[in-house]
Amino acid sequence: MxxxxxxxxxxxxxxxxxxxxxxxxxxxxxxxxxxxxxxxxxxxxxxxxxxxxxxxxxxxxxxxxxxxxxxxxxxxxxxxxxxxxxxxxxxxxxxxxxxxxxxxxxxxxxxxxxxxxxxxxxxxxxxxxxxxxxxxxxxxxxxxxxxxxxxxxxxxxxxxxxxxxxxxxxxxxxxxxxxxxxxxxxxxxxxxxTKTGDLAYRLLLSTKEMLKDPELANFVKEPQVNYWLGPDAHAVNYVLRGGKLFNMVLIVPDDIPEESRPTVEGNVEEMCSLFQGWDPRIEKLLRLCKSVQKWRLCIxxxxxxxxxxxxxxxxxxxxxxxxxxxxxxxxxxxxxxxxxxxxxxxxxxxxxxxxxxxxxxxxxxxxxxxxxxxxxxxxxxxxxxxxxxxxxxxxxxxxxxxxxxxxxxxxxxxxxxxxxxxxxxxxxxxxxxxxxxxxxNQKWNIPDGAEGRETSTQPRL
CATH class of the missing domain: 3.50.50.60 (FAD/NAD(P)-binding domain)
Known part of the structure; x- marks a missing residue:
């Protein structure tokens, strides 16, 4: 076929x-x-x-x-x-x-x-x-x-x-x-x-410990993409490499000092504190994290x-x-x-x-x-x-x-x-x-700087 x-x-x-x-x-x-x-x-x-x-x-x-x-x-x-x-x-x-x-x-x-x-x-x-x-x-x-x-x-x-x-x-x-x-x-x-006022914590978790917890195991066994939307922050996660890794991205307000590099070492306890009171599954996942980095988000x-x-x-x-x-x-x-x-x-x-x-x-x-x-x-x-x-x-x-x-x-x-x-x-x-x-195809014959007209004026060799 x-x-x-x-x-x-x-x-x-x-x-x-x-x-x-x-x-x-x-x-x-x-x-x-x-x-x-x-x-x-x-x-x-x-x-x-x-x-x-x-x-x-x-x-x-x-x-x-x-x-x-x-x-x-x-x-x-x-x-x-x-x-x-x-x-x-x-x-x-x-x-x-x-x-x-x-x-x-x-x-x-x-x-x-x-x-x-x-x-x-x-x-x-x-x-x-x-x-x-x-x-x-x-x-x-x-x-x-x-x-x-x-x-x-x-x-x-x-x-x-x-x-x-x-x-x-x-x-x-x-x-x-x-x-x-x-x-x-x-x-x-x-x-x-341009700085956007947000930063991202990015982390990869092994799924071994997740599979031991019935509340988390389904994230691994049934691959899905999940978003949590909250005040001034949100979280995204999904599995990778056949269920061996669990990818998480956490978006929070940017607190990286102006003079710092845009990527710095993050603090796991600080990250967890930002999501206290969220869905208990998010809190469980973050407790599995051993180390994390954070990225300033720019456009x-x-x-x-x-x-x-x-x-x-x-x-x-x-x-x-x-x-x-x-x-x-x-x-x-x-x-x-x-x-x-x-x-x-x-x-x-x-x-x-x-x-x-x-x-x-x-x-x-x-x-x-x-x-x-x-x-x-x-x-x-x-x-x-x-x-x-x-x-x-x-x-x-x-x-x-x-x-x-x-x-x-x-x-x-x-x-x-x-x-x-x-x-x-x-x-x-x-x-x-x-x-x-x-x-x-649509734009090839439009004269440079004159979008909207269909006259063919591109150079010929």
């Missing part, structure tokens, strides 16, 4: 039409962009600042829009060995009262070929790394990029590493995360992310340009549009970025003898990047903005607004703007049903 989402075959390109691409950052955004550009037939090198690609991070939820991209990249079979497939999503009040539930299979059926699955970040990243290498890409660690220099003629950009190495490429893709330094180089000014609205005027350098992922994790869509937006960029670069001509420094070729490259931004800026701004709304909805104090929030989540059908965003009729079809190829 043919898959509903076709796997993209790697394009074969003439040497003269094949870009040398350097992706800076081996996180989800950088690796996703590398895969997509390799599938488009270009050569890709990934520079990563870490000394080695170690196993870091915790859980990641993959939604239908993300799964569409991962299937398109040919990753479904390898990912399946690491996936946990939750049956449903539950929203509780902070005292443990069930507000509403959503069946994941019913939701994904609206977007054929897609799925909801949960992964440990390290397993997801490993599958992406393997795909980059399988497609002929190169990953170089211990390569912290401290500067990008665009050539005088604008045809190439050179990445300069902290140890003085220089790597020149036809296109540099900056994917160095929410605390990006490359955006500051691009804009020529400081560009810190980027992506209002400034993402691409250098030369077309030799662009940015994507959290470096330009970091969002709060309340839609579980940060990874999805990164994957979509890479998918759109690769689709745009796949539309380059493929004829022998083309001069990559010719005005027509450079115009084609700039057009491709302009379409990339057209496709991504409005959508990622929508996700960042909705994440901010979720922050408000999730953290309501008990009272009339909280009761109205819960009432809307219990309505059938639910109204636009309800707090369970993946079911919101005003958001879910746009968020979960996104098709990056259709988006590029």
């Amino acid at each position: 043919r898959p509903l989402i076709p796997v993209k075959e790697k394009q074969v390109r003439e040497d003269s039409c094949r870009l040398k691409i350097l992706a800076v950052g081996a996180g989800l955004a950088g690796l996703g962009a590398a895969i997509s550009c390799l599938l488009a037939g270009h050569d890709v090198v990934v520079f990563e600042s870490a000394v080695e690609l170690a196993e870091v991070g915790a859980g990641i939820q993959i939604l239908p829009n993300s799964s569409r991209v991962l299937c398109h990249w040919g990753l479904e079979a390898e990912l399946d060995q690491y996936a946990t497939r939750p049956r449903k999503l539950n929203f509780f009040g902070w005292k443990g009262n069930l507000i509403t539930s959503m069946d994941f299979q019913e939701s994904e059926a609206k977007f054929p070929g897609t799925w909801y699955k949960d992964f440990h970040r390290a397993n997801l990243q490993k599958c992406l790394i393997n795909r980059v290498l399988e497609l002929g890409g190169t990953i170089t660690c211990n390569s912290r990029v401290v500067d990008i220099v665009v050539s005088e003629d604008g045809t190439t950009a050179t990445a300069v590493t902290a140890d003085g190495r220089r790597e020149t490429a036809d296109l540099v893709i900056g994917a160095d995360g929410v605390f990006s330094k490359l955006t500051e180089i691009l804009y020529g000014r400081p560009d810190p992310p 980027r609205l992506g209002k400034d340009r993402w691409t250098h005027p030369s077309g030799a350098w662009t940015m994507l992922g959290d470096a330009v549009h970091a969002t709060l994790p309340y839609l579980a869509s940060g990874a999805g937006m990164a994957f979509e970025d890479g998918a759109v960029l690769g689709e745009c670069l796949s539309r380059f001509p493929n004829s022998p003898g083309i001069d990559k420094k010719s005005p027509s070729f450079l115009a084609q490259k700039r057009h491709a990047l302009a379409v990339f931004e057209k496709c991504r800026r409005e959508r990622t701004h929508m996700v960042v903005s909705r994440g901010n709304i979720q922050q408000y909805l999730y953290h309501l104090h008990d009272g009339p607004e909280q009761e109205e929030r819960d009432r809307k989540m219990q309505m059938v059908p639910t109204p636009p703007g309800e707090a369970l965003a993946w079911r919101d009729p005003g958001l879910a079809p746009k968020l979960l049903g996104y098709d990056h190829i259709a988006d590029v």
